[in-house]
Amino acid sequence: MPKAHKYPYILYLAINNKRWNEQQQLELLCVNDKLEYKYKQCSTLTNLRYLNNHTSIRFISPVEPITRCHFADEKCMIEQAHKLFEKAATGVPENDIPALEPLKLDKIEMLGDKNSALKIDLIMNDVEIHNYTKARVTSIKGFSKDLSKPMKLVSQNINPRITIKSKYKINGNILVLPIRGEGELTMVLDNLKTRFSTTLKVEERDGNHFLSGDTIKLETQMDNVHIDMTNLFNGDKTLSESMLQVMNYNWRLLSDDLTPIINEALGNKVKELLLKFFKDIPYEDYFLAD
Known part of the structure; x- marks a missing residue:
């Protein structure tokens, strides 16, 4: 279970079965259809923006509390x-x-x-x-x-x-x-x-x-x-x-x-x-x- 973090939707992950230590942990923001959930397990690492020469990775999410709509709605x-x-x-x-x-x-x-x-x-x-x-x-x-x-x-x-x-x-x-x-x-x-x-x-x-x-x-x-x-x-x-x-x-x-x-x-x-x-x-x- 991800530990609590001061920013919403931030998770600490084990990537490729490797547990990163405190300095190596990668922060990512999860796209979440139901933004009322504070945390959500992310199963993929698509759409990542690499920062600081790939030393950290951030997954960009829609701005809280924006939610998705149907095109005709x-x-x-x-x-x-x-x-x-x-x-x-x-x-x-x-x-x-x-x-x-x-x-x-x-x-x-x-x-x-x-x-x-x-x-x-x-x-x-x-x-x-x-x-x-x-x-x-x-x-x-x-x-x-x-x-x-x-x-x-x-x-x-x-x-x-x-x-x-x-x-x-x-x-x-x-x-x-x-x-x-x-x-x-x-x-x-x-x-x-x-x-x-x-x-x-x-x-x-x-x-x-x-x-x-x-x-x-x-x-x-x-x-x-x-x-x-x-x-x-x-x-x-x-x-x-x-x-x-x-x-x-x-x-x-x-x-x-x-x-x-x-x-x-x-x-x-x-x-x-x-x-x-x-x-x-x-x-x-x-x-x-x-």
Whole structure:
């Protein structure tokens, strides 16, 4: 019987009838259809990722407490997506995924477009997106048993409120009014509806199939956007309040220009996270055989 270990699903095994001593013991994470079991005897050593020049071996499992679904069971997939959001809020270190609450982006940059309402140069640094993992998934479609061709995956979710915070630097014109400043920016997006779409390709390695993603396209709709910016016009209170009033009254016009820039940066981040999640877990381990 495997002895207890501080990590769930870790076993100490005798391999090829040889009992390894404490320093030689190989740790592996067992794929388990019923993840409520704390331990499970593993009978094979397939799908292993070799680490540290093969001195240790780790068997990658689906993220606890994610369970398998049938391909046609969209309700089950939505339930697992919610579990994954909850888990991802504090991070998934076994898949090298940091805590996503808040979700962090290095920079969002918008250069002035002379044909838009926002004729500005805007740089947002140290961007944090709060409540991103609180989304309610409403649809997941596109996963397939047919691995001979790419899968077109589409997912939709609703988030009651997302807050974006960053450091900012801005210069230009908004609706013919000049604006300049450097300070802290806060954007609150209410009832955000997001549609994710991507094409997933299937790669075969060591007899198993793994997903890899291309670009991820995000499309969003929202009911309201409220913007606050500190230190506009070098802290001039009257000019700052007037400009923020104009911006928030015309939020929809402004968001039409700014939202695609944010969506592109967020899509690149989501792609990065998905590739980390997919790269070690065989596609076969996500779904039950029909």
